[in-house]
Amino acid sequence: MTNRREFIKKAGIITASGAAAIVGAPAIAKTAKPIKWRLQTYAGPALAEHVIKPAIDAFNAAANGEMVIELYFADQLVPTGELFRAMQRGTIDAVQSDDDSIAAPVDISVFGGYFPFATRYSLDVPVLFNEYGLKEIWEEAYGEVEGVTWLSAGSWDPCHFATVEPITKLEDLKGKRIFTFPTAGRFLSRFGVVPVTLPWEDVEVAMQTGELDGIAWSGITEDYTVGWADVTNYFLTNNISGAWCGSFFANSDRWNELPEHLKTLFKLCMDSSHYYRQHWYWGGEAKLRTEGTKMELTSIPDDEWMKVEQEAYKFWDEIAETSERNARVVQIFKDYAAVMEKAGKPYRY
Template sequence: MTNRREFIKKAGIGTVAAAGASTLAAPAVLGQAPIKWRMQTYAGPALAEHVIKPHIDMFNQAAQGQMEIELFFADQLVPTGELFRAMQRGTIDAVQSDDDSMASPTEVTVFGGYFPFASRYSLDVPVLFNQYGLKEIWEEEYAKVGVKHISAGAWDPCHFATKDPIRSLEDLKGKRVFTFPTAGRFMSQFGVVPVTLPWEDIEVAMQTGELDGIAWSGITEDYTVGWADVTNYFLTNNISGAWAGSFFANMDRWNELPDHLKVMLQLAMDASHYYRQWWYWGGEADLRVNGTKLELTSIPDEEWQQVEDAAMVFWDEIAAESPTKAKVVEIIKKYNSNMQKAGRPYRYT
């Protein structure tokens, strides 16, 4: 009995010691320095308050000290046109942008931002990515260049905000407009003169006369970032119903993350896309009806049809450039054909 009691006592002490060691080890793990990332967005501070900052703040809170993302605004660390290279090199760990603006050297770059008339409504973009195969194409193309494509979503439409009224295609001729590379390339055939400037310089450029207009966003963004204060008119015709934008990360940094942090990042970024969908959609209608800063103008449908017809030619020109581009154009054509055949409420024309 004595030996038995001694054995139980020793076993109990060992169990307590093991439990104590486990308890003491936990704070050491939690106390390790957090994983730190630097992320730069294409958006300036006012816009970032809606399109990215709240969800990065939420991620940092949910990560509970295991990871922290430091957010930088447009052109704060590097110019927007150099974002891809900086991320690829690891100077920046992650980026929020469209492919077009950050000049990514991939076969899909031309489709980021505003590929003319590929999307008519904000839901088109996530459906194209998640149900029609664009997600897999983007992931493959970016993996080739050492970048992780994390998530794509629909953002705002592309309208002209101008100093002078636009009521015909003739009124567009000679207008110096801040816009996206692909949108500028497409609209130049109608006399638009695309101008590239840092995002933060746009408001001043409108005031000094360096720019005649902006074709970068919808009316929600015009009001949010102050562009409605330096323009007078808003053209209701758009060349795209929704911007295709994404979150990206340096592939090595992404692969270093524990799986649970990858999931948390994905959730935060998807939440950001969702917020943007309803924030832009509701704002576009409300500010057209109740906004007091911009007068609405329109180009007649029969005249604007020339722009839509030109987009179909543009699609084929892009498709001829490579097999990958041809594959993406074919998907966009198939999707839009299905939407037209489905009729109301998917397409009204």
């Protein structure tokens, strides 16, 4: 009873006359020093405004001072190709990119970015991860790598060519110096494309100086958003992939240090980012094809483009031979494609 009286007095709820009074709840103490993360995205400033900044801004607001994520753009802290190692070392705390571009040391990294014809639409990516088992395979693969935790995958835009000269047949691809992703470039080289790797921010100037003939890095939404539509003249409607597959990653120690409520908040913000891109890209691709004024649309006939698709399936089988796990991923792609084809419209046309 004595201890209880002392507590009541200290809480300030005893009046001078000894009667109890209702007062406001005591303030909850906040951590004096917020947790700080540095996250680098693959995207430049204009693109990051859509593909990640809204989600990070929302996280910082909702974290209420407990945690702050500082967002950095493509190559701002370290080159994109060195992001994985920098994250392992703790130089940066988190990354948004595809596995392929950051040279993730896992066999399944080849499927990040644009794996040819693995997807037709943006919804294919979340379905493959959440309904067909890719999530568990990615967790398995990154569980074998020390220092980095894979968190979540989502879809971006399809992969189209934006070029200075028109492309209307496969022959036109020969000799074209194209900025693209590692695996996409490896595949496209079968048709005479010369893949070129440059820092993201140098692409526009390289187009103007003639170092590049084109870009196979995005759909038309990004071409307009980041300024590439200003330095290219033509947009090829055929694509080699219906959606880019990108992920969020974190330094394992930094991720494990977070309290559960901040982990949950970050997961919700990743989902918010994935959802934003679904509607922004889907709407933008159609609107700019029909209303855009900077690029002329061209197409390769379907029967000729079918050769590219058939070659992609050969490429799948080659990748499947590189590891047992990659074989499992390729089989999932095949099973998924068969279901979609059988389902018919609107899943496949």
